[in-house]
Amino acid sequence: xxxxxxxxxxxxxxxxxxxxxxxxxxxxxxxxxxxxxxxxxxxxxxxxxxxxxxxxxxxxxxxxxxxxxxxxxxxxxxxxxxxxxxxxxxxxxxxxxxxxxxxxxxxxxxxxxxxxxxxxxxxxxxxxxxxxxxxxxxxxxx
Numbered sequence: 001x002x003x004x005x006x007x008x009x010x011x012x013x014x015x016x017x018x019x020x021x022x023x024x025x026x027x028x029x030x031x032x033x034x035x036x037x038x039x040x041x042x043x044x045x046x047x048x049x050x051x052x053x054x055x056x057x058x059x060x061x062x063x064x065x066x067x068x069x070x071x072x073x074x075x076x077x078x079x080x081x082x083x084x085x086x087x088x089x090x091x092x093x094x095x096x097x098x099x100x101x102x103x104x105x106x107x108x109x110x111x112x113x114x115x116x117x118x119x120x121x122x123x124x125x126x127x128x129x130x131x132x133x134x135x136x137x138x139x140x141x142x
Contacts, residue, residue, distance in 0.1 A: 027088040029097070033060040038121050039128050040098065042076065044112030049073040052080060052101060052114055053128050058093030066131045079111045 033055035041048045042063070049069050054061040063080045065073040083106065087097030100106065102114050122128040 026082075026085040028085055029054075029061040029088050029094050030059050031062050033057070033125050036121055036123055037125050037128050038095075038119065039064075040102070040114040040116065040120075041118035042080065042112045043115045043118075044072075044076070044110075048118075048131070049076050049112055051128055052084075052098055053122075053125060054094035054098050055125075056095075058095060061094035061097060062125075064125075064129050068131055076112060079107055083107065 033053070034057050035055060037053045037055050037060075039051040039053040042050045042052060047069060048066055050063055050065040050073050052061070052063055061084055063077045063084075065077055067073075080101070083101060084094075084097055087100060092100070098114075102116055104113065107113075120128075
């Protein structure tokens with residue numbers, strides 16, 4: 001964070017940024033994919049908690065929590081998003097980042113795993129967001 005406590009001399013003291021300006025932060029993939037997305041299901045305790053998705057541009061990726069799995073599905077997003085952020089910081093495309101997330105043990109067992117047998121393509125991120133409550137979630141194979 002930077003702070004401009006003196007302001008712009010030509011505009012007077014009220015031009016000062018008294019609250020500070022946040023700079024930097026974690027590198028992130030875009031949350032707005034262009035076109036279709038691919039995804040893998042994130043499985044924990046034989047339940048699908050969500051999906052890690054990415055687009056073909058290599059610039060967009062993220063996590064979608066299953067609305068049928070409650071707070072745990074949302075809480076897992078922080079751990080997986082951090083891994084995606086680390087990959088972005090190393091300059092990896094989103095597809096390469098997700099490929100690394102498929103490695104067993106990339107996160108502790110209580111964070112779940114990406115199930116390679118669940119690779120799917122969706123026409124859009126919104127389509128990937130649809131989790132069918134009538135289907136058993138969590139029958140994915142390792």
